[in-house]
Amino acid sequence: MVTGAIKNKVDKIWTDIWAGGITNPLTVIEQLTYLMFIRSLDEKELATEDFENMAGEKMEHIFPASEAGQSMRWSRFKDKDSREIFLTMQQRVFPAIKKMKYGRLPDFDANGELVEIVDDPTRPDEGNTAFARYMDDAMFLIPTPQVLQKIITGLEDLYTHDIADLDMQGDLYEYMLGKLATAGRNGQFRTPLHIIDMMVELVQPTPDDFICDPACGTAGFLVSSAKYVRKHYGDDMTPEQWQHFAGPMFTGFDMDRTMLRISAMNLMLHSITNPDIDYKDSVSKQNSICSKYTICLANPPFKGTVDAESINDDLKAVTNTKKTELLFLALFLRMLKTGGRCACIVPDGVLFGSSKAHQSIRKELIENHQLRAVISMPSGVFKPYAGVSTAVLVFTKTGAGGTDKVWFYDMKADGLSLDDKRTEVKENDIPDIIARFHNFDAEAGRKRTEQSFFVPKAEIAANGYDLSINKYKETEYVPVEYPSTTEILADLHELEMEITKGLAELEEMV
Template sequence: MLQNNPELKSKIDQLWNKFWSGGISNPLTAIEQITYLLFMKRLDELDQKRQADAEWTGEKYTSKFEGSWVPPEYKTKLTGRETDFELINIRSQDERKYGVSRQSLRWSEFKRMQAEEMLQHVQGKVFPFLKDLNGAESNFTHHMKNAVFIIPKPALLVEAVKTIDDIFEVMEKESKEKGQAFQDIQGDVYEFLLSEIATAGKNGQFRTPRHIIKLMADLVQPQLGHKIADPACGSGGFLLGASQYIVTQLAIKASSKDLTPDEDGFVRTSVAAALTKNAQDTLAKSLWGYDIDQTMVRLGLMNLMMHGIDEPHIDYKDTLSKSYTEEAEYDIVMANPPFTGSIDKGDINENLQLDTTKTELLFVENIYRLLKTGGTACVIVPQGVLFGTGKAFKELRQRLVDRCDLKAVITLPSGVFKPYAGVSTAILLFTKVWGPKDKVSKPATGHVWFYEMDADGYSLDDKRSKQEGYGDLQDIIACYRARDAATDIDRTAKCFMVPRSEIADEKNSYDLSLSRYKQDVFEEVHYDAPGVILDQLIQAEVGDVDEAELGKVQSGIVRELLELKGMVG
């Protein structure tokens, strides 16, 4: 994590300070502008890498910076429509003058310009090119339409470009020295940027720690061809986590080369170049995300594009509202939806049956609806969802137990989401068996596996420093895969199975809190007699002194201890 790389954290702090002193003080605005620059830098690097890979493998690859680019407004003026075309096909001198050499739009090219020239070039050419990157009809262009580049001063842009170059240099160094995927280090950068949003705890605009995402991906085990969604995707962390898991499994199958576990014990690679073109296309079409914050949609789009997904399916939608009508669409849903707040009752999708405006309940119900029959969800919820006594809470839990195969409830320690929030959370893992309108002939859940996570490999304070080992992360994976309803019955253990009949009985009424079923173990503790304890305290004060000499010791503490000893005998 970024907290364990002081050099990288220092560079990002410098970048923040430059934007602050340069007049961009709104954290979310600054994040957006910084992300545009990160995207320009990463786009250049990825393009050069793909060119090199293509030369090595012999596959055809057309650089995004090859030929010339004509701004959309001039395309319309020249052709009457917004279509992509190469300048080589334009013959007249009048038309040729509108073209811009794509090569000059590379980060590695414009960073050499003088300050004033660089600002004008980035504002007037590079940023418009960025917005038009995938063509007029693309989802990315649609969401970038109202994006603006507002870095006002040449000096700020020059300093920002230099600092981002330094940040990428440190990221590359970290990747090579520690074997950590560049994708993860870049994710750390996003995590740190998002932590600067003052309203993060209120708006839910913070990134789920990547080791928790990896844990959830290992529990769900998404496969190539699965349609995967996150209905509150933010910057796209879960979609990237699913993608990285799939790429890793394909890499393992394609090669006998051993992959080294990362600092959290997970085996991951983000090298997708070895995938066939068909596999890459299938993967790109598999990932779907939605968010109600337009800025986060743009950040998510750029984040996925920086990781090789050329046409991400991330859209601006309120997935709880009447305007969102998808149902039974996805094989996998992974999410950490907003915990707090409520939605206007009049705007709630009428297909959602829970009588509540609490978003934490509505999102879980909606995720259930989004799953295909046989589809699996892994979702983070506040622990209140597990034991809330309101009618909607009970109805949701009953639906998870009776209409779904509720496989696991994993409680997380309250510090997992620090420094953003200290709320206690849990992971729910369930597979949809019966649809909302199906008649349930037999409850879907047989047993529920409970696990109490005490540690996630990081300190549970605001610093979230890496600790030795993996905490409970790898134990959760191993125990979940080896769970057995016949043998996992020790309720004093860290994990255990509970039959549905017990959860659904009148006494428990579908309560899913681990403490409801866990048996506490009380150990009898033996203490020394008071006189013995007082002798030990006196010995600690005076050292080796004969009992006859104790009366001569003038220490007030010793006198009082002797008096107390005389009283207790």
């Protein structure tokens, strides 16, 4: 758990970077990510050396044995003069990690020139983390030796005194990611962690699942799924399941390489070293993945602009549109295996939009698959950086129908105030949502005046497949009894007499 003391230390590092002129939160996270990665490489090297000393067995090393190669290790440069640290980082460490291959860093020749590792077609590049694969276009932007030294000192203090295990590293990184409160150009914004966790609880991933977020951003859904699996199955997982957990289980796509680096680091800090994190426009023709995953979790972009020519034809066959929120729903259906389940966030317009594209995707979900739940969320969930009204859709891909009735829930509170401050409050419907979703039998008799209820498929179809909760929710009006006119007039006369008496007393005092 990230305590107040740890938050203060992180905030101090953040302030030092801002004072150095880097004010974009995404850039701050990116630069910190590089430094955390560099430190993790040295930790891994130290573990390798310890194993060699104990077992007497020679192993492959990350850092070259040369003086230049060893100088790139965090433990060797962290206590040096600030100018020497800066030059080492700028001239050696950063160029080397951009050319990392087979889990090894390249060496430097006598003239200080980088000697790239020769490609070996017989050897797959399995030694690289997903993060290392996206370092090609990374840039070292820390402006001065003094700022760099402050950051290194701050990180070293955190790792030495506050971070006890991988879970804590992940929590620390998530706290940093929580500072990303700006919306992207394509309608992207960070999904609140408690909403992510709720959606993961709804689909309940297992160690044998293949989980995909085709709009992964900082990989929040994948990390939350990993935490869920470790919490509920970690003590009983087989070696094969742990191997699956370390990589193949998790897939994420994004069109921002900075986000890919950040998401890969986030996963690495949660023991997922080789996820399939890829640069891909998920709804375009470059993505032809079909029937591969058992779970899809996502908060796809709502206002993204897509070139009509680049959209995959099989998505247009389901919903002929350029709206990304509709295309992603068709994408989930295509990428899921039969029996696969999905929980995704959609803007309210998807629920009641009257266009042919809107109606066709809703009809597809209800008639050809099993739409299980529509959870309407209050508009303040994404504040302070977006006030859009949204809902969570939960469905299962069947290809043969299965929607008998749809469960609706009207979320009124999520544990935080619905204003820009988003402070903690007692009111929270999320535990109730999770409990009721996994006990549908108890929901059967609930009336439409209550917070959750079922609506038959036939009624939804008759309403043009409208999924907005207000279409079906009933409001119970309680008659209010008012006093009679005679009583109201009597009260007014009494008030008038009191006013007259008060004025008389004031006149006597004057």
